[in-house]
Amino acid sequence: MFNPKWVLLDLIKDCKNLRIFRQIHAQLVTSGLVYDEFVTNKVVEFFANFVEFGDYACDYMKQDNTRLSSFPLNSLIYGYVGGDFPQMAVSVYRRMVRDGFVPDLFTFPVVLKACSNFSGSREGTQVHGVVVKLGLLSDLYVQNSLVRFYGACGTFPSAGKVFDEMLVRDVVSWNSLISGLVKAGHYGEAIALFFRMDVEPSITTLVSVLAACARKRDLGMGKGIHGLIERKFKSDLVLGNAILDMYVKNGCLCEAKKVFDDLPVRDIVSWTIIITGLVQSNHPRESLELFSMMQTSGISPDGIILTSVLSACASLGTLDFGTWVHEYIDQRGIKWDIHIGTAMVDMYAKCGCIEMALQIFNNMPQRNTFTWNALLCGLAMHGLVHKALNLFEVMIMSGVKPNEVTFLAILTACCHSGLVDEGRKYWNKVSSKLYNLSPKLEHYGCMIDLFCRAGLLEEAVELARTMPMKPDVLIWGVLLNACTSFGNAELSQHIQDYILDLDPEDSGVFVLLSNTYATSERWTDVTRLRRLMKDRGVKKAPGSSVIEVDGKTHEFVVGDISHHKTEEIYQLLNLVNSVHHEAHLMHPF
Numbered sequence: 001m002f003n004p005k006w007v008l009l010d011l012i013k014d015c016k017n018l019r020i021f022r023q024i025h026a027q028l029v030t031s032g033l034v035y036d037e038f039v040t041n042k043v044v045e046f047f048a049n050f051v052e053f054g055d056y057a058c059d060y061m062k063q064d065n066t067r068l069s070s071f072p073l074n075s076l077i078y079g080y081v082g083g084d085f086p087q088m089a090v091s092v093y094r095r096m097v098r099d100g101f102v103p104d105l106f107t108f109p110v111v112l113k114a115c116s117n118f119s120g121s122r123e124g125t126q127v128h129g130v131v132v133k134l135g136l137l138s139d140l141y142v143q144n145s146l147v148r149f150y151g152a153c154g155t156f157p158s159a160g161k162v163f164d165e166m167l168v169r170d171v172v173s174w175n176s177l178i179s180g181l182v183k184a185g186h187y188g189e190a191i192a193l194f195f196r197m198d199v200e201p202s203i204t205t206l207v208s209v210l211a212a213c214a215r216k217r218d219l220g221m222g223k224g225i226h227g228l229i230e231r232k233f234k235s236d237l238v239l240g241n242a243i244l245d246m247y248v249k250n251g252c253l254c255e256a257k258k259v260f261d262d263l264p265v266r267d268i269v270s271w272t273i274i275i276t277g278l279v280q281s282n283h284p285r286e287s288l289e290l291f292s293m294m295q296t297s298g299i300s301p302d303g304i305i306l307t308s309v310l311s312a313c314a315s316l317g318t319l320d321f322g323t324w325v326h327e328y329i330d331q332r333g334i335k336w337d338i339h340i341g342t343a344m345v346d347m348y349a350k351c352g353c354i355e356m357a358l359q360i361f362n363n364m365p366q367r368n369t370f371t372w373n374a375l376l377c378g379l380a381m382h383g384l385v386h387k388a389l390n391l392f393e394v395m396i397m398s399g400v401k402p403n404e405v406t407f408l409a410i411l412t413a414c415c416h417s418g419l420v421d422e423g424r425k426y427w428n429k430v431s432s433k434l435y436n437l438s439p440k441l442e443h444y445g446c447m448i449d450l451f452c453r454a455g456l457l458e459e460a461v462e463l464a465r466t467m468p469m470k471p472d473v474l475i476w477g478v479l480l481n482a483c484t485s486f487g488n489a490e491l492s493q494h495i496q497d498y499i500l501d502l503d504p505e506d507s508g509v510f511v512l513l514s515n516t517y518a519t520s521e522r523w524t525d526v527t528r529l530r531r532l533m534k535d536r537g538v539k540k541a542p543g544s545s546v547i548e549v550d551g552k553t554h555e556f557v558v559g560d561i562s563h564h565k566t567e568e569i570y571q572l573l574n575l576v577n578s579v580h581h582e583a584h585l586m587h588p589f
Contacts (some may be wrong), residue, residue: 005033009042021046044075074106081114089114090123105136109145116152124149125158144172151180171202179208187216203239210242214249222246241269248277268299276308284312288321303334310343319351338364342371349378373405380413388413389422404430404437411446415453423450441467445475452482457491 011024033039073096080089093111097103103111108131115124128146131137143166150159163169163177174197181190190212194205201209206229213222226243233239240263247256260266260274271294278287291309294301301309306325313322326344329336341364348357361367361375372395379388392410395402407430414423427447430437444467451460460479464471483492 005031005036005039009039013042013046040072041075044072044079047076047079070101070104070106073101074104074110077107077114078110081110081117086114086117087120090120103130103134105139105142108136108142112145112149116149119153121153121155124153138167140166140168140170140173144170144176147173148176148180151177152183154180154184156181156184156186169199171199171205174199175202175204175208178205178212182208182212182215185215187212187218191216191218191221203233203236206233207238207242210239210246214246217250219250219252222250235264237263237265237267237270241267241273244270245273248273248281251281253277253281253283266297266299268302268305271299272302272305272308275305279308279312279315282315284315287312288316288318300332301328303329303337303340306334307339307343310340310347314343314347314350317351319348319353322347322351336364338366338368338371342368342374345371346374346378349375350381352382354378354382354384367400369400369403369406372400373403373409376406376409377412380409380416383416385413385417385419402435404440404443407435407437408440408442408446411443411450415446415450418450418453420450420454420456423447441469441472441475444469444471445478448475449478452478455482455486457482457486457488461491 011020027033028039028043077089077093077096080086080092090111093103093107093114108127111127112124114120115127131142131146136142143162146162147159150156150162159177159180163173166173174193178190178193181187181193191209194201194209194212197205206225209225210222213219213225222243226246229239229243240259244256244259244263247253247259256274256277260270263270271290275287275290275294278284278290287308291301291305291312294305306329309325310322313319313325325347328334329340334340341360345357345361345364348354348360357375357378361371364371372391376388376391376395379385379391388410392402392406395406407426410426411423414420414426427439427443429435430439430443444463448460448463448471451457451463457479460482464475464479480492482488
């Protein structure tokens with residue numbers, strides 16, 4: 001039997017524009033179904049998908065809201081909360097109140113959530129006033145919503161006041177304040193509040209506190225909470241990821257890998273945390289190995305993890321792998337954002353593909369300081385000095401503000417080409433009122449190297465002497481080599497005597513002096529230094545090199561024979577040396 005109600009409901013479900021809905025609305029009015037609550041609920045679901053229909057939705061609900069319960073009206077507001085325009089939820093709320101709708105206990109938490117989502121501090125404070133006026137402030141659900149709202153907006157005095165005045169608090173109350181403190185960067189306060197809790201913490205509580213420990217670099221507290229979780233909580237993926245993130249952020253990669261290996265299930269978040277952590281901790285090769293494992297596990301990478309993989313490729317110079325990632329992004333239709341674009345520019349620039357880096361850079365609709373830095377560092381690294389300096393001026397004219405990394409790239413470019421006057425000019429800009437940046441050790445080292453290359457030893461020594469931080473062994477090494485090159489024996493001896501007082505545990509100090517003595521054929525001093533290193537237990541870090549073959553990286557360390565093809569490698573090296581030796585005998589000159 002034909003039933004117009006179900007026909008109209010199907011039409012509402014398939015409706016895609018307001019013009020067609022107006023026709024459906026007319027049918028609802030003529031059939032009387034406009035007052036059917038079930039139909040109204042379906043209409044509300046329709047309106048929630050189209051934020052641009054907000055005003056028409058209010059007109060629809062206004063037609064006879066005296067016959068309706070507050071449920072569809074609250075549902076309409078809630079429908080707009082999670083979308084891209086939560087402000088519409090507040091607009092609908094205001095319009096409906098103006099039209100006679102009386103909000104209830106279920107209305108205010110929804111409206112306050114909308115205010116939280118767009119940091120509507122003024123709007124939420126007005127809602128708080130209405131709550132007080134209607135005498136609904138004693139409701140726990142409303143109180144928790146107020147605490148969450150003020151926390152999301154960073155208004156912690158107000159959040160704390162509402163929290164302190166609550167006669168009853170549940171775990172949601174504590175979670176709302178703790179998570180708000182964590183999001184605002186008040187990690188110590190969040191941890192302290194956790195220890196004040198007089199209710200059993202939930203998984204949400206522990207995730208927030210672990211995040212605070214991760215960002216505060218509080219490893220001891222993080223380990224303590226990890227122990228609490230193992231004693232009292234069942235295995236949970238969200239908690240496992242939070243523990244993993246805490247160890248990664250604290251630089252404890254061994255513990256992080258153990259947590260990762262023990263996870264019964266891993267999602268994209270788990271893989272992203274460990275792979276990104278390895279990249280940021282300067283373990284790019286291990287990160288690429290894990291990325292390959294992730295692919296075999298059946299999880300498809302997203303833009304976030306691919307950005308980290310590109311950074312690993314840039315660090316290792318693995319162009320084949322980086323190009324594969326580029327093709328994968330294009331083939332899978334992964335959206336290019338500023339992070340992927342910047343990582344792509346960085347990868348191609350560091351791998352020496354400057355033209356490709358420039359092409360991607362020029363095609364990016366948006367660029368930030370990090371994007372410019374990636375290109376400038378690549379240009380400086382590969383000796384394209386004037387291109388780097390010209391692009392720096394373009395960067396300034398485009399309104400992008402340089403940072404310390406930008407100036408390091410420019411000073412490096414000047415250093416590699418011996419552009420002393422330009423180097424001085426940019427050095428003066430670093431700490432000028434226009435940029436107000438603080439030069440780091442690397443900046444001083446770059447300028448000292450520039451002066452040394454130009455033979456300006458007195459200027460180099462004066463800059464090293466007036467540095468706000470102690471020069472490291474690399475800076476003294478630059479000065480020492482310059483003294484040797486320009487025949488300044490007196491200054492060289494003074495620096496040699498000073499270097500040994502820098503860091504007696506740093507093998508670089510001993511290696512530097514040993515090489516200096518060897519160059520001067522002071523073999524007795526070389527022997528003395530090596531004996532001193534042995535007595536102090538100082539070991540020189542072994543040299544290593546990385547090579548890419550068929551998209552896979554291989555690292556070789558001095559003295560290490562663990563590679564599965566070591567025998568074939570040495571056979572080939574011996575063959576190459578033999579051929580080279582024979583060629584030298586045949587053509588000694």
